[in-house]
Amino acid sequence: MKIYIIGASTTKFGELWGISPRTLAREAVGGALTDAGIKPAAVEALFVGNMLSGMLGGQEHLGAFFADELGLGVPAFKIEGACASGGLAIHAAVAGILSGQYKTVAVLGVEKMTDHKPEDVATALMGAGSEEERLAGATFPGLYAMLARAHMAKFGTSEEQLAAVAAKNHFHATLNPNAQFHNALTVEQVMRSSKIADPLKLLDCSPISDGASAVILTAKSKGQRVKSKDVEIVASAVATDTLGLAQRESLTELKATKEAAKKAYKQAGIEPKDVDMAEVHDCFTIAEVLAMEDLGFYEKGKAAKAIASGDTTLGKSKKLVVNPSGGLKGCGHPVGATGVKQVVELVEQLRGTAGKRQVSGVNVGLAHNVGGSGATAVVHILKRA
């Protein structure tokens, strides 16, 4: 048995003031069902990735909530793993199929953040941190700033190199109609933006966003017809680490990313060099640098310089293209939706339907979704069917 993504869809990401979570979910799941060419009745279970609906909107019980809203009436689950909720929901769906319980399932990642005050959103997001660090007043920009400082001290990574990550991802976002931002950014603009948590500036940080993404997964046994647009999930791996940074052995790597990647490469039977494009979790620019190294694409301390030289930029890349969707920085980061959106992007790239941002010759794509400051990491590897 192999598991395929037969339908994928995402809403536009952004400050969608006039659009409710219900509408976002209907658009994303409806789009995925249409793409899959199946009726809602064919869906046997729904997995919902979401982080903040309880703290911000006062609405929990999202499994039943969206199963009802979408008219599915099937077993349904809310999966929460901070900003990795979307990736975790896909992993849970894969596990549900592998268990033999379900054959065809829908995964919805959805988040509505812009209806709430920024300080309330920041407080809610900090729910993903450790109690000690939260009570000490740390925020995620602050925690990632510490990771950035450690990387800069150990490897000589510069603020300009970090800024180049944002510039690259904004360039990619200009090619993505569903991205939150369509403005190109220069390294200078990033460097001049307001400091949020030194050395991270405003334009080093992903935005607060609304959006929803959905995929339809199905199991096909040997001999069953596989369509050319079907995309196979060849690896789905999760790893966890301490919630807080204080307990970590190293501040220049995310151990969970390394472990999830190791498991995923083993499941897929591939090596990092076999990956043609990747969507990685650039919640802050330093996070993409860490991801490139922890996923095995670059040696420790070598990624920042390579990214800044255009090594992972569409049209310039000598290696793999990274975050062609615009990443979290350019495409937006509705936290529960992000992990699913990354996989939707992989599906479009593998099918060759990504339009202006199409990476040429993609056979293998990798999605990397992180929760908190690296307490959860989810890695999916997809292949053309």
Add this chain to the structure above:
Amino acid sequence: MVGIVSYGTYIPQYRINVSDIARAWKKEPSEVVGALGVAEKSVPGTDEDAVTIALEAGIRAIGGIRERGEIEALFVGSESHPYAVNPTSTIVGELLGIGNNYLAADLEFACKAGTAGMQAIAGLIASGHIRYGLAIGADTAQSKPHDVLEYTSAAAGAAFLLGGNKGSKGDKGVIAELFAYTSYSSDTPDFWRRDGIRYPSHAGRFTGEPAYFAHVMGAARLIMEKTKITPETVDYCVFHMPNGKFPRDVAKRLGFTPEQLAPSLTVDHIGNPYSASAMLGLAAVLDIAKPGQKIFMVSYGSGAGSDGFLWEATAALRQFQTVRQKDNKTVREQMEKKTYVDYVEYLKQTHKI
């Protein structure tokens, strides 16, 4: 035709540099000033409040007018009426000496309560119910220390005496005719202050696109449709100025040039005096406008709504300008007369310490 008979403005002389506020909170001053587009703001004196500011503006508006008893309506719009119950408008009316035959009301609609008063009075005059009415917008704008509003919330007042221009005996000529007015409102809670709470709350970025921009542009388009005017056919535009960026942005989106907007930008000098903001911008334009010139104006109040106006200056404006200049009472002169205070003095004068 209803129009403006006279107007008066008042800006407290105290100023604080936005950089000083930023430094108090360990913010990079250039980043704060750059992000908000405001470098300094007016600060009320320790004995000034919305009543005294409304009164100062009112005195300047009706100073040269003898028949004060003919003012039959007085509306004061403010977010900082000193009393929840006990009207600002009657205290001001009493001290202005306008007699007792007038309709008084305190209006509250965030930053557009003053212009709501202008529209209500215009309607009363147009209906023939009254001949003159005074609309005042005055605020000692509230903001919590360390809230982003603290960098822009200012103090000022503007008063407009409206009247008819029918040519009947005894009617004073108007200095600017009101061609048309519209309003655009919706339930959009972007900024609020509950009863008994000292400082307003706001929904951050929500105060932008779905609030300020949606309503200002909504009212602007309504008035353009109603009057068939285009940005090229007016001489000046005036918008509510919560910061230095929003009015510039909305003017550009609507097709106005920076030159059409520039004379109204009092925010660059004194910040955002809430209910007085757009009215002060209109006064600054009338201080320099020439007869026949058209002025396009849209206010904004959170909650939310915008009032749109199209004015045209008349020949009578020149003489009025001469008097304002002679008395050193133009908006420019009031903006330029200033005494800087430091952050601690600011906190004292606004009764925060």
